[in-house]
Amino acid sequence: MAIDKSRFLETLRLQDGQVLHLEYHRRRLAASLEAHGMVLAKARDCAERMSSWAMEESRKHATGIYRASFTLSLDGQISLRCIPYSRPVLRSFRLVEAEELEYSYKYADRRALEAIAGTCGPNEAALVVQGGLLTDSTFSNIVCQSRSGELFTPANPLLRGTCRERCLEKGLLQAVDIPASEMGQFESIHLINAMNEPGDWVIPIREPGNLESIRLINATNEPGDLEIPIREPENLESIRLINATNEPGDLEIPIREPGNLESIRLINTTNEPKDFEIPSREAGTEDRTAFAQNRTPE
Numbered sequence: 001m002a003i004d005k006s007r008f009l010e011t012l013r014l015q016d017g018q019v020l021h022l023e024y025h026r027r028r029l030a031a032s033l034e035a036h037g038m039v040l041a042k043a044r045d046c047a048e049r050m051s052s053w054a055m056e057e058s059r060k061h062a063t064g065i066y067r068a069s070f071t072l073s074l075d076g077q078i079s080l081r082c083i084p085y086s087r088p089v090l091r092s093f094r095l096v097e098a099e100e101l102e103y104s105y106k107y108a109d110r111r112a113l114e115a116i117a118g119t120c121g122p123n124e125a126a127l128v129v130q131g132g133l134l135t136d137s138t139f140s141n142i143v144c145q146s147r148s149g150e151l152f153t154p155a156n157p158l159l160r161g162t163c164r165e166r167c168l169e170k171g172l173l174q175a176v177d178i179p180a181s182e183m184g185q186f187e188s189i190h191l192i193n194a195m196n197e198p199g200d201w202v203i204p205i206r207e208p209g210n211l212e213s214i215r216l217i218n219a220t221n222e223p224g225d226l227e228i229p230i231r232e233p234e235n236l237e238s239i240r241l242i243n244a245t246n247e248p249g250d251l252e253i254p255i256r257e258p259g260n261l262e263s264i265r266l267i268n269t270t271n272e273p274k275d276f277e278i279p280s281r282e283a284g285t286e287d288r289t290a291f292a293q294n295r296t297p298e
Helices: 022-037 041-056 111-117 164-170 179-186
Strands: 009-014 065-072 076-083 092-097 124-130 133-137 141-145 152-153 174-176 190-191 200-206 213-215 227-228 237-242 252-254 261-267 277-279 291-292
Touching: 009 022, 009 041, 022 041, 022 164, 041 065, 041 076, 092 179, 111 200, 124 179, 133 141, 133 152, 133 179, 133 261, 152 164, 164 190
Parallel strands: 092 124, 092 291, 152 174
Antiparallel strands: 009 065, 065 076, 124 133, 141 152, 141 190, 190 200, 213 227, 237 252, 261 277
8 A cells, every 4th residue: 555655744732721842743744844855944844834833722722631633745735633632442452463564754644554453343452563573553652561660662663753752862761672472571551652651541461350351363253253251360260272183171271370371372384382472471461462463273
């Protein structure tokens, strides 16, 4: 899918009559326009026009938090949509491999991202995986919090967001490669963007009870087609693996006792044991992620 690279988005947070972190957005917009062929003086003028409009709009909203979304084009046109901000309710993530996806600038054309987001179920967000590594969600940068409280962000995100850049400059985050298979080792994921700082929007993934269900997804099963609810931790005694050579009870993994479940390994015609392993080191702390890897069981 070819991206329209002639129009750009810039989203700003208006809070209690103020525009937050305006200079970061102004610099990014001018750099994006210049990188796509606009002469520097005109790019800076467009960024200044956006800034003036944002400050004028903020004075209309003395209280509350608003999301001001500007659309700007290479011919100098600019438009604004400003609405009260409310944070969506999210309870789980899905990993989606998208090796060809490119979104290094904040283009207004978000069709590819929306197609990925469209695969998610209710209250679920997609995390894009490239080369086996986490990158971003379809609407934010991500921060993975370790059990010791350290904050890590993917070294190579789809988009280098303004909040991410500020936090890196302040030393609040560490940029590292984060394998998707190690996601379950973290306590939580923070979603950060122009509207959310680290700590504002946190989805826990290690606390007891976070595993509500197991979804089996492959070429013939969509999310929700084959779902095993696990509403209470004590309800799950074991996992039995059955196929042409194993009857129920032949290959059973107990997970009721502490330490019994160290990981889940997904194996098929293209994956040997240990090729695709999701660690889950403590009983009852399994990652609740639904993995959309489009892998067909044997």
